Amino acid sequence: MTQRLIIRNGLFAQLQEGLAQTTIKGYMVVEQDRIVYIGETLPEVYEQGEVEYIDGKGLFFMPGLINTHGHAAMSLLRGYGDDMVLQSWLQEKMWPMEAKFTGNDVYWGTALSVIEMLKGGTTLFVDMYDHMDQVAKVSEESGIRAALMRGAIGLCSEDVQRMKLNEAVQFAKDWNGQANGRITTLLAPHAPYTCPPAFIEKFVEAAHELDLMLHTHMSETAAEVEQNVKEYGLRPVAHLEKLGLFSRPSFIAHGVHLNDEEIATLAKHNVGVSHNPGSNLKLASGVARVVDLQRAGVVVSLGTDGAASNNNLDMFEEMRLAALIHKGVSGDPTAVPAADAMRMATVNGARTLHMNDVGLLQVGMKADFIAVDIDQPHLYPHTDLVSHMVYSASAKDVQHVWVDGNQVVKNGECLTMDEERIKHEAEQCFRNLLER
Numbered sequence: 001m002t003q004r005l006i007i008r009n010g011l012f013a014q015l016q017e018g019l020a021q022t023t024i025k026g027y028m029v030v031e032q033d034r035i036v037y038i039g040e041t042l043p044e045v046y047e048q049g050e051v052e053y054i055d056g057k058g059l060f061f062m063p064g065l066i067n068t069h070g071h072a073a074m075s076l077l078r079g080y081g082d083d084m085v086l087q088s089w090l091q092e093k094m095w096p097m098e099a100k101f102t103g104n105d106v107y108w109g110t111a112l113s114v115i116e117m118l119k120g121g122t123t124l125f126v127d128m129y130d131h132m133d134q135v136a137k138v139s140e141e142s143g144i145r146a147a148l149m150r151g152a153i154g155l156c157s158e159d160v161q162r163m164k165l166n167e168a169v170q171f172a173k174d175w176n177g178q179a180n181g182r183i184t185t186l187l188a189p190h191a192p193y194t195c196p197p198a199f200i201e202k203f204v205e206a207a208h209e210l211d212l213m214l215h216t217h218m219s220e221t222a223a224e225v226e227q228n229v230k231e232y233g234l235r236p237v238a239h240l241e242k243l244g245l246f247s248r249p250s251f252i253a254h255g256v257h258l259n260d261e262e263i264a265t266l267a268k269h270n271v272g273v274s275h276n277p278g279s280n281l282k283l284a285s286g287v288a289r290v291v292d293l294q295r296a297g298v299v300v301s302l303g304t305d306g307a308a309s310n311n312n313l314d315m316f317e318e319m320r321l322a323a324l325i326h327k328g329v330s331g332d333p334t335a336v337p338a339a340d341a342m343r344m345a346t347v348n349g350a351r352t353l354h355m356n357d358v359g360l361l362q363v364g365m366k367a368d369f370i371a372v373d374i375d376q377p378h379l380y381p382h383t384d385l386v387s388h389m390v391y392s393a394s395a396k397d398v399q400h401v402w403v404d405g406n407q408v409v410k411n412g413e414c415l416t417m418d419e420e421r422i423k424h425e426a427e428q429c430f431r432n433l434l435e436r
């Protein structure tokens with residue numbers, strides 16, 4: 001890492017609320033892991049000492065994308081079990097295969113996802129899985145920022161439940177703040193329909209003890225909500241509220257089937273929602289009430305979910321889907337405008353995770369940012385680049401990526417991971433899983 005990086009002649013996304021313009025032209029200066037300057041002119045003081053310059057011509061700079069929900073190792077199951085209903089997809093296809101996953105499978109599956117995410121401009125990803133030491137290892141080696149948790153399904157004996165809880169707690173303790181602070185850990189009971197109430201309460205208790213955030217799947221399908229009412233006499237939001245889940249800083253994945261009262265409850269407890277439009281469409285789970293959630297003050301961010309229900313980890317696609325779907329279902333073309341969709345994929349991700357130093361190109365923020373190649377036919381003319389990023393661009397257009405001030409992708413190539421090896425090993429892992 002050089003002392004100082006100066007990007008000149010650049011166009012930078014400015015997504016802070018209330019600004020008149022969403023881009024500025026000029027300079028951005030990075031020192032170590034932080035953005036120290038951004039503006040139209042360059043104060044002379046920054047040119048003294050050791051400096052690396054980058055010419056920003058033909059590039060659009062924006063905050064690194066933040067993927068707030070996923071299961072990275074599931075990329076090994078990409079294309080295995082498409083076009084199915086959630087419950088049978090999980091029970092008949094995913095869980096039997098996942099039961100055979102070893103640490104080695106999780107390592108290579110995660111590596112496959114992380115290299116896809118980095119090359120596609122994602123600088124921070126949330127992951128809920130098991131064999132999490134392997135996920136942390138990949139995160140550490142690749143240079144990506146990560147919010148990690150051992151997800152736990154409680155449909156098992158109390159002994160196994162205890163083992164899973166211990167594993168989750170141990171992982172969270174071992175890895176919180178590791179990799180130069182790039183790794184954050186959370187606790188995650190998988191979902192109200194896979195975790196008995198007492199099991200969820202144990203996670204809540206542990207989260208209080210260790211001062212950690214909580215994350216879970218919630219209200220993804222109508223069937224799940226119905227089952228919750230039948231089994232516990234409450235809809236999922238009231239159920240989780242009663243179990244104390246929202247007494248910790250927390251966020252939920254999906255939140256597709258919510259009534260007005262539930263939205264108000266989420267807003268009251270400042271519970272974020274990770275909206276996963278691609279996965280929700282593919283599994284036909286329904287369409288989340290994103291406009292109503294935002295109107296109520298709920299922070300909505302974007303996630304891909306696993307690559308077995310998406311089937312890629314392209315956050316540009318999620319931005320575009322979010323911007324399009326909610327126009328379509330509301331009949332209102334002003335719903336989720338481009339800048340809003342980009343905020344969902346960046347600063348709202350940071351707010352969802354209660355991180356206040358990533359998600360914006362602003363002085364004092366961590367230097368997690370990306371440069372998109374805008375010198376391509378589908379991105380001309382250079383009218384509104386925020387609009388282009390949402391409506392016209394894709395992961396393939398990402399040219400350079402920095403995380404924590406370190407360049408991890410240069411000219412479309414990942415500098416920190418061995419792509420050929422990863423592709424080979426991931427293919428091998430899948431073949432072996434089929435035979436085991």
Ligand SMILES: N[C@@H](CCSC[C@H]1O[C@@H](n2cnc3c(=O)[nH]cnc32)[C@H](O)[C@@H]1O)C(=O)O
Nearest residue numbers: 071094098128129130151152153190217306
């Ligand atoms: N294997 C662990 C649970 C890991 S959490 C991650 C789990 O979430 C599952 N998953 C992936 N996508 C979804 C989704 O959209 N909804 C619900 N579960 C999902 C995934 O198959 C995986 O089993 C245990 O038994 O305790």
Ligand SMILES: [Zn+2]
Nearest residue numbers: 070253305306
């Ligand atoms: Zn999920």
